[in-house]
Ligand SMILES: [Zn+2]
């Protein structure tokens with residue numbers, strides 16, 4: 001199937017228009033015409049080969065929203081015209097114990113990511129900065145037409161990445177929860193934790209974000225350079241979601257956990273995290289991590305968002321402004337996620 005999008009051809013150059021082929025849809029496949037594609041910080045890491053092993057040409061994008069234009073004969077979940085969404089993975093072996101448990105993101109064989117990966121036939125996958133995508137229906141989600149579909153796109157990565165650990169560690173009424181960093185991930189973690197009924201403390205380096213954090217649901221905001229303000233919360237949190245993707249000191253957050261509390265990393269700093277043993281030995285604390293969510297939980301999150309009217313805070317941009325958007329994401333100068341309006345993709 002003919003596809004058209006924007007691709008990086010090496011780690012230094014700007015993304016440029018790129019014509020390529022996707023597989024012809026099989027019996028279980030859904031063809032999604034892409035309307036909106038979110039810009040995730042990990043797109044930039046991979047375009048620039050900052051994690052190593054990048055495959056070029058690379059069409060990034062794993063926060064994909066559009067509508068169905070064709071379905072294979074065995075598809076049951078979708079019909080032509082339905083709104084649909086695709087996230088970070090497009091396949092897994094479906095038979096290992098983790099897949100059977102609905103945790104395809106932790107597939108033992110290795111899930112196939114939406115771009116910058118080889119599928120099980122050895123062909124590169126291409127993501128959402130393009131006009132269409134072909135995906136097995138198991139990895140395609142239904143979305144509610146009630147929500148602003150551009151603002152739904154970031155739920156497919158930033159949304160599920162924060163929703164899943166908050167659910168796993170049973171955050172809810174009576175929990176005291178911290179969210180570290182108010183960016184693409186952090187603002188979704190804040191919205192979900194608030195919606196689940198927790199008492200939420202937002203940690204930020206920037207005084208300019210205090211008002212926004214409160215508007216998005218924070219009960220308290222702590223500016224992290226204020227050591228006295230941090231110390232006031234020592235030993236008091238049940239759970240802290242660390243959404244920062246730049247190197248930072250996790251010990252100052254571990255020390256805020258109460259007995260059996262957990263600090264969960266969802267950001268991906270490029271350098272190893274250094275932990276003072278006393279930070280975890282005291283109060284029998286856990287340092288954990290979590291990556292996206294399974295297909296069932298991703299659908300549950302999208303349904304929850306429709307029911308509770310939760311979407312991402314976005315700035316809509318156009319495909320010809322990618323370079324500018326990337327620079328602003330790297331500087332954390334976006335409130336809080338860029339989404340590309342794919343109608344701006346040239347028609348030919
Ligand atoms: Zn992402």
Ligand SMILES: [Zn+2]
Pocket residue numbers: 092093094095096097098099100104106107108109110
């Ligand atoms: Zn598996």
